[in-house]
Amino acid sequence: MSVTTPEALLPLDDEPTITFADLGLPQPVVRKLAENGVTTPFPIQAATIPDALAGRDVLGRGRTGSGKTLSFGLPVLARLSGGRTAAKRPRAIILTPTRELAMQVSDALEPYGDLLGLRLKVVCGGTSMGNQIYALERGVDILVATPGRLRDLIGRGSCALDDVEIAVLDEADQMADLGFLPEVTELLDLVPPGGQRMLFSATLENEIDTLVKRYLVEPVSHEVDAAQGAVSTMSHHVMIVKPRDKAPLTAAIAAREGRTIVFVRTQLGADRVAGQLREAGVRADALHGGMTQGARTRTLSDFKDGRASVLVATDVAARGIHVDDVDLVLNVDPAADHKDYLHRSGRTARAGRSGTVVSLALPHQRRTIFRLMEDAGVHAARHTIGGRGDLFDQDVAEIVGARSLTEVQAEAAMGGVRHAELEVARLARELEGARARAAELLEEAERLTVRAARERGDDPAEAVAAAAEARQRAVAEAERAAEREAIREARRAEKAARTDDRRGGFRDGDRDDRRGGFRDGDRDRDRRPYQRRDRDERGGGEGFRRGPSSSGGGFRRDRDDRGGHRPGGSSSTSSSGGGFRRDRDRDDRPRSTSYDRRPSTGKPRWKRDS
Structure with a gap:
């Protein structure tokens, strides 16, 4: 039978005296936490760590960013401390839905594992399987894995779960959304019975509840910051914007001070929006599932280290991302459903910090956006952009850093000018280098031409003159070809600009279909009845x-x-509709x-x- 502890629902300020040392963690871990500036546990940590240390099955419910990683990670480290691990047989597994989340869990726990002499290894797709097999052969105490890669390693005989004492399922609701639950149940069936099980999820829907009943034995349940968007430190805004104003408004919001995550629906959309923001002078990078793991890791590292201030991401790539000090989430394309909206919103206002969530909506998307907010349990301020003389209200002006839409458009244009000037300077440097190289090659060509003429017994001067004439003809033809290509490129750019103006600048996810949903892809499909x-x-x-x-x-x-007509004029109408x-x-x-x-x-x- 599940037991819910009401003290887990209390805010942290009601228990100011609780420290990590009071929770029963090993002293080396407590000292390391203090060195990292972590002295007071979050509510879900204070609630779950004592039960996890006691070996009880734990069911934790809380929104993303509430501090769940240390809630299960520190007890796992403490309970495995001092034991021995055989080759290819880890003693604990932590299953996560995405590569990024697996890496973040490992990064968060590894410093404390080193203190206790425990080895952690990330096992996920997009990384070297040979490296993972080698690490397992040497012995891994805690395996942080995505279900697909772990199943592949077990199938190869490189890993066995026969010695697993603790199994943790993190972000179970996200695994259900991504379709991983069949693989999860297959893996949990391989874990010997009698060990400890911990499951953390933002929601307890039918599939998650089935996992709880099947694998957890008399779990103690802790609920902190339930999966609702109505967080006191987070504000929500919906901006109804005309198609032609969407691109400059996006650029203005992204150009604000601080870290911003921009969400779009498709991979192509992420690349395009990131490119358009860079052209407006914003340091933006794209992150999506179509990138290699190395590229995704570098992009996320640049965003965390401040080399990029804006991350343009899709829903799949952004699940489980934890970056400190993200104070604004911008939904350029509406979320597919309220759960995706809550996952997106959870990238800001993490661990008690404040944050803002802004959703842009075209006029025809207004009803769908408001229905989505209602399903998510969110009260969002509504703003119509472009009315009342193009003046913004106070909240919008604070978000975009401008008083009117005209200022936004002017700032976007100036950003384009700055980007164009930088591009001109770069091309000028490249042109100077190309000219210097051309002069060197011309000198070398004339020298070799003279030598070749002397070897043939011809007049060197005539050979040089003939080569110069041929070179002039080639240059003239290349210039004419370049001019023709420039004209064609200008026409294509003009046509694309007209198309963007009609669609609102950013083209994917902007137009919903006739049935009230959002199209899933980069091209609209017209679902009108057959004419x-x-x-x-x-x-x-x-x-x-x-x-x-x-x-x-x-x-x-x-x-x-x-x-x-057919002979006899008989009707060709089908007798059955x-x-x-x-x-x-x-x-x-x-x-x-x-x-x-x-x-x-x-x-x-x-x-x-x-």
Whole structure:
């Protein structure tokens, strides 16, 4: 039977005297926490650590960023301290839904594991499997893994879960969203019974509740900061913006001081929005599942270290990301559902800090956005951008750092100017280098031409003059080709700009379909009902007509290869609705052939007329 502790619901200020030492953690760990400036536990840590140290099964519920990693990680380290681990047989596993979260859990626990002589290893896709196999052969105490890669290693015989004493499932609701639960149950079935199980999730839906009942034995349940967006330190805003104003407003918000995460729907959208922000003078990088693990790690490192102030990410890549001091989340494309919205919002206001969540919505997306906010349990301030003389209200002006939309547009234009000037300076440097290189190559070419002419017995001066004339012709032709290409490129850019103006600058996720949802992809699909089409190729060609069937639900096609109606004028309408029927003249074989049968076999054959 599950036991819920009401003290876990109390704010931290009600228990100011509790420290990590009071929770029963080893002294080396407590001292290391103090060195890192962590002296007072968060509510979920104060609630779960004593029960986890006692070996009880724990069910923890709390929103992302509430401090769950140390809640299960420190007790796992403390309980495994002093034991021995055999090769390929870890004593604890921590399952996470994404690579980034696995790496973050390992980074958070490794300093304390080193103090206790425990080895941790991250096992996830996109990284070297050979390195992971080598580490397992040497012995790994705690395996932090994604389900797919761990299952692959077990299938290769490089890992066994027969000695696992503690199994932790982190962010279980995200695993359910990503479709990992079948693999999770397959792995947990390999863990010997009788050990400790800990499950942490923001929600307890049907699939998660099934895991709890199947694998946790009389768990003690702790709930802190339930998965709702109504966090006291987080403010939510919805900005209704016209399509032509979406791009400059996005650039203005992204250019503010501080770290910002921008969410879009697709990988192509992430790359495009990041490029457009860089053109506006914003230090932005893209992060999505289509990147290699090395590129994703470098991008996330640049964002954490401040080399990039804006991270443009998709939902899959952003799940589980923990970056300190992210004070604003900007939803350029609306979230698919309220759970994705809460996951996005959880990137800010982490561990009690303040944060802001801004969602941009086109006018036709207004109703869907407000319904999403209601499902998420969020009260969001609503702002209409472009009204009342283009003046912003106080909240919007504070977010974008401007008093009016005109200032935003001017700032976006100035950012483009700065980017263009930097590009001109870079190209000028490259041009100077190319000219110097060309001069060196020209001198070398003339020297070799003179030598070649002397070897042939020709006049060197005439050879140099002929080479110079050929070079001038080649340069003239290259200039003409470059001019033609520049004209074509300018026309393409003008056409793309007109398209962006009509769609609002950022093209993916901006237009919902006719059924009230959001399209999933980089190209709109028009779901309007099929329209009647009549087509007749005149001049004796094939006639083709498509119209509603008399029986409903189908379409009629009348076709005659000779351009006329079917003999007898019989109707071609299908007698049963819901399908197509094609009527063709039986005698539509080529005129140059006749039909015959082989007398010996009776098989048909085609015989060409002479």
